Amino acid sequence: MEAQVLAALHRAPGPAGAAWVQERLGGDLAYTTVMTILSRLHAKQAVTRERSGRAYLWSPAADEAGLAALRMRRVLDGEPDRDAVLTSFVSTLSAQDEQLLRTLLDRAAEATEEARGAAQAPVPDDAPAAPAGPGAAPGPTRHHPSDEARGG
Secondary structure (H helix, E strand, O other): OOHOOOOOHHHHHOOOOOHHHHHHOOOOHHHHHHHHHHHHHOOOEEEEEEEEEEEEEEEEOOOHHHHHHHHHHHHOOOOOOHHHHHHHHHHOOOOOHHHHHHHHHHHHHHHHHHHHHHHHHOOOOOOOOOOOOOOOOOOOOOOOEEEEHHOO
């Protein structure tokens, strides 16, 4: 039933109410049942909700691929031997899927390295100093001989 509710939300032109979802499912489910399913999906972070008067409007938290990835992650998180699960999964991939996974892992590693490099990049000597915090004065200024006369 959760998959049917998610499919209905994916077809919605925007955030949808429980009654709209109930109609799209053919009306066979009680309104309270649809609300229960939506609440469970919300607890699983598969949908988001926003207040609209006294009711909620519901939206899928991710596209179909994102929801499938979320389900895969939950299965993995629920297993005590992650290594065995991942080993079994990878060993059953087709050659094409294995290559795709390798490419995606390489891209993720490169993006991580680039982010680390940007965070650790040296600041040029002539770059202006960043303020120390909110409302902080600008960075250090050059010393001027008249500063000594003023006690600075």
